[in-house]
Amino acid sequence: MKTLFNNDQLHITLQRLAHQLVENHLDFKDTVIIGIQPRGILLSDRIAELVKNITGNHKIDYGRLDITFYRDDVHKNEIQVPSYTDIQFSVEGKNVILVDDVLHTGRTIRAAMDALIDFGRPKKVELLVLIDRRFSRELPVQPDYVGQTVDTILTQKVKVYWKEKDGKDEVVLMDKVK
Amino acid sequence: MPLSVKHLLGIKELTVQDIHQIFITADNFKQVLQRQIKKVPTLRDTTVANVFFENSTRTRLSFELAEKRIGAEVVNFATSTSSVSKGETLIDTVNNILAMKVDMVVMRHSASGAPWFLAQHIDASIINAGDGTNEHPTQALLDAFSIREKLGDVKGKRIAIIGDIMHSRVALSNIFCLNKLGAEVMVAGPPTLIPKYIESLGVRVEYNVKKALEWCDVANVLRIQLERQHKPLFSTLREYALFYGINSQMLDSLSKEIVIMHPGPINRGVELNSDVANSKQSIILDQVENGVAIRMAVIYLLSGKRDLSMELTKESGA
Numbered sequence: 001m002k003t004l005f006n007n008d009q010l011h012i013t014l015q016r017l018a019h020q021l022v023e024n025h026l027d028f029k030d031t032v033i034i035g036i037q038p039r040g041i042l043l044s045d046r047i048a049e050l051v052k053n054i055t056g057n058h059k060i061d062y063g064r065l066d067i068t069f070y071r072d073d074v075h076k077n078e079i080q081v082p083s084y085t086d087i088q089f090s091v092e093g094k095n096v097i098l099v100d101d102v103l104h105t106g107r108t109i110r111a112a113m114d115a116l117i118d119f120g121r122p123k124k125v126e127l128l129v130l131i132d133r134r135f136s137r138e139l140p141v142q143p144d145y146v147g148q149t150v151d152t153i154l155t156q157k158v159k160v161y162w163k164e165k166d167g168k169d170e171v172v173l174m175d176k177v178k
Numbered sequence: 179m180p181l182s183v184k185h186l187l188g189i190k191e192l193t194v195q196d197i198h199q200i201f202i203t204a205d206n207f208k209q210v211l212q213r214q215i216k217k218v219p220t221l222r223d224t225t226v227a228n229v230f231f232e233n234s235t236r237t238r239l240s241f242e243l244a245e246k247r248i249g250a251e252v253v254n255f256a257t258s259t260s261s262v263s264k265g266e267t268l269i270d271t272v273n274n275i276l277a278m279k280v281d282m283v284v285m286r287h288s289a290s291g292a293p294w295f296l297a298q299h300i301d302a303s304i305i306n307a308g309d310g311t312n313e314h315p316t317q318a319l320l321d322a323f324s325i326r327e328k329l330g331d332v333k334g335k336r337i338a339i340i341g342d343i344m345h346s347r348v349a350l351s352n353i354f355c356l357n358k359l360g361a362e363v364m365v366a367g368p369p370t371l372i373p374k375y376i377e378s379l380g381v382r383v384e385y386n387v388k389k390a391l392e393w394c395d396v397a398n399v400l401r402i403q404l405e406r407q408h409k410p411l412f413s414t415l416r417e418y419a420l421f422y423g424i425n426s427q428m429l430d431s432l433s434k435e436i437v438i439m440h441p442g443p444i445n446r447g448v449e450l451n452s453d454v455a456n457s458k459q460s461i462i463l464d465q466v467e468n469g470v471a472i473r474m475a476v477i478y479l480l481s482g483k484r485d486l487s488m489e490l491t492k493e494s495g496a
Contacts, residue, residue, distance in 0.1 A: 066206065069218035069248075069478075079180050079479055081199050082206045118215040 004131065004148055004158070005171040013147045017128060018050035020145050021097060030123070031095040032061040036112050037068075037083035042162040043130055044099035061094075063087035070111035085115075092120035097145075101160045103129040106141030131158050131171060181479050185304040187293050188313035189354035197358060201323055203475035204468070210247070211471055217247045221481055225251040227280040229272065230307070231287040232257075236442055236466065237307050237317075241284050244473035253280065268292065269299050276302055282477065285309075290347075303480045311345050311406065317441050318351035320472040322359055324465045325396055328437055333360035338390040340366045341400035341422065341449050344373050345407065348400060348441045353379050366390035367422060370411040371402075387422050391432055398439040399424060399449050415448050425451040429459065437461055 005013060025031040028051065035044025041064045048062040068082035098112055109127060116122065130147040136154065150173060152158065161170045181196050189197075210218055226245045230238055238254070245252045255275065266274075272283060282303045285293055290310030297304050308314040325332050337356050343349045343365045356363045357380055364382040365372055366389075377383060384390040391397055402418060412418050429436065438450070438460040446452050455462060 069206070069210070069220040071220075074220055075223065075481065079482055081180050081202055081479075084206060085209055114219070118213065118218070120214075 001175065002173045003170065004150060004173055005169075007169045010169050010171065013130070014046055014050060017130075017145050017147060018047055018054055021047070021051055021128070022054050025095060025097075027055055027057055028060045030093070031097065032063065032089060032091060033097050033099060034063045034065050034087065034091075034116065036098060036100045036108065037064055037066040037085070039102075039160065040100035042165060043101045043160075045164075047099055047128065061089040063089065065098075065112060065115055067108060067111040067115050070115045072107060072111065087119055090120055091116065091122045093123050094120075096122040096125045097128055098125060099128045101129065102131045102133065102158050103127070103141065103143055104133050104136050104158075106137050106139035109141045110139050130160060133158065184480070184482070185293070185297050185306075186315050186476055186480060187297060187304065187306050189315045189318050189351045189358070190313070192315075192358070194358050197319065197322070197355065200319055200472065200475050200479060201326065203479055204319075204323055204471040207248070207474040207478075208468065208471040210474075211467070217249065219249040220478060221245075221248045221250040224249075224281045224481055225253065225279060226282045226284060226477065227253045227255060227275045228307075229255045229275065229283055229285045230257070231268075231285070231292075232308070234286055234307070236469075237286065237314075240466070240469040241305075241307060241316075241473050244470045244477060245284075247470065248474045248477055250282075250477065253278075268296065272296060272300060276300060282480065303482070305476060305480065308347055310347065311350075312347050313351045313354075314347040314441075315351050315355075316469070316473055316476060317348050318355040319476070320465055320469045321348075321352055321398060321439060321441070322355050322361075323472055324439065324461055324468050325361075325437070327464070327468065328461055329395065332356065334362075335396060336362045336364070336394045337396045337398060338364045338366055338384070338394035339398045339400065340387060340390060340424070342371045342402045342407075343367055343376065343400070344371045344411075345403040346400050348398075352398060353381055357381075364390055364393060368412055368418070387424065388428060391424070391428060391436060394436055396437040396439060397424070398441075400441065401443060401445055402448060415445075419448045423447070423449055423451060424454050426453040426457060429454060429457075435459060439465060441465070 033048050035041035052058050052060055064086045066083045066085045068080050126144040128145040129143045132143050132146045132149045133152045134149050135151055157174045159172050161168050163169050180199050182193050183191050228241055242252055284305045284307050286307040287309050290312035292309050293304050293306040306315055322332050339349050339352055353363055364384055366384040366387055440462050444450055444455055
């Protein structure tokens with residue numbers, strides 16, 4: 001097991017990601033943040049909060065998207081009970097920043113883009129991830145903002161812990177998955 | 179596995195956990211139905227056959243909408259236009275439909291138990307859309323879902339089911355469902371329309387509608403099913419309306435405001451007066467709306483894991 005981020009490193013990186021977003025989107029007037037359920041929202045909660053503090057704009061549109069009904073493996077695994085979607089604004093003509101914790105095969109992001117477009121036609125969609133497992137892609141998906149890029153093999157697993165849910169802020173790379 | 183069953187034959191077979199899973203999933207589908215694009219592509223690889231051996235408007239329409247909005251292909255079959263009138267058996271009819279590569283069957287039949295019989299003979303998942311006077315599980319689920327939506331929870335609430343209990347599959351499924359969810363259930367109506375020994379299902383019995391209304395938080399009013407009554411069980415519809423019909427004066431005289439439900443179709447002026455059916459207390463149209471979300475949830479959760487590699491070998495071998 002290898003630690004990718006300890007508590008302090010994670011906080012510095014979250015700050016950096018938030019500043020990068022503000023650098024590109026300034027006051028977030030036409031930009032919205034959408035986290036992907038279930039684990040991506042723990043990251044997007046933090047990012048949205050940081051961006052609000054940096055810009056001083058506390059009215060930034062922030063939503064949560066569940067992609068269960070858009071998966072391409074519905075019948076490959078056991079049927080999953082969905083989380084909830086909460087998007088109380090229009091994405092029509094907006095810049096959308098999709099947020100997920102780990103980018104792996106790219107299939108979740110494909111599903112998220114399909115789900116997103118059912119809510120309207122965004123002007124632009126960008127992707128922010130904390131960990132990019134860059135050699136595991138099965139679809140042509142590229143992130144715009146990356147916390148850390150790691151080279152992994154399929155049997156390894158990246159685990160992201162959040163204080164709110166798991167009692168600590170930490171990201172680790174595990175070698176064996178049982 | 180999210181549900182403990184492969185088919186939805188009756189509420190009787192479901193666990194409390196199953197019902198909650200269906201509700202959580204239906205919450206999500208209800209949200210989808212409120213969007214501009216009321217459709218998701220989830221089951222685009224699934225074909226569902228609606229096989230209706232008995233007339234139905236809203237249930238069939240509701241199932242068909244649910245199937246289309248979850249992305250499935252739909253084929254419809256009604257006895258009036260089929261070979262059943264030429265003497266084909268139930269299994270033959272359904273097997274023929276399945277031979278056309280159908281993954282799921284939604285069936286309504288006038289014989290109680292028909293879906294159970296079918297489940298023993300075919301592989302596809304079966305959803306019971308009403309069998310005789312036995313069960314109508316999706317109706318009970320959408321009724322309980324509507325109560326949960328209106329009152330926050332079903333547990334501890336008092337629900338009175340009023341009217342033709344004897345011939346009602348809605349009543350039976352509702353009793354099973356509400357009991358499982360921890361509600362108190364009462365049935366009310368004329369003694370001739372309440373089956374003997376129904377207390378053994380854990381329900382109260384009341385013959386005075388006014389008293390039933392005074393007791394309950396929710397009144398689920400049922401239709402008089404004249405088509406199933408083969409001998410006279412009350413003198414006239416007018417007399418029934420007089421003694422068991424619900425009007426707004428009755429509701430106004432109660433000490434609290436109760437919720438009015440009806441599975442439809444309503445016989446206005448018989449079991450329910452128009453002023454009650456159209457009132458603020460009535461959630462009859464919410465029930466219809468929730469019906470689509472509940473059916474999408476059931477279809478989704480039953481669609482299950484498939485052995486895709488098997489299908490491919492079969493294809494290539496053919």
